[in-house]
Amino acid sequence: LKPELLAMLACPACETRPPLTLEGDCLICSRCLRAYPIVDGIPQLIVEAALTQDPTAGAQKEPTG
Numbered sequence: 466l467k468p469e470l471l472a473m474l475a476c477p478a479c480e481t482r483p484p485l486t487l488e489g490d491c492l493i494c495s496r497c498l499r500a501y502p503i504v505d506g507i508p509q510l511i512v513e514a515a516l517t518q519d520p521t522a523g524a525q526k527e528p529t530g
């Protein structure tokens with residue numbers, strides 16, 4: 466992915482066009498922290514396709530009893 470192309474891309478979930486950071490095979494939005502996967506060199510800038518990093522998702526309750 467070329468830097469100039471990366472600069473043109475914007476997170477569809479954020480209106481302020483925060484910069485996207487290339488992280489492995491994903492583009493990370495610096496604002497909402499969504500991770501957009503890159504498939505065959507094409508960034509999938511779709512909110513539904515994004516991997517969200519929900520801090521509450523990792524909360525696990527240990528079974529009692």
Ligand SMILES: [Zn+2]
Pocket residue numbers: 476477478479483494495496497498499
């Ligand atoms: Zn965003």
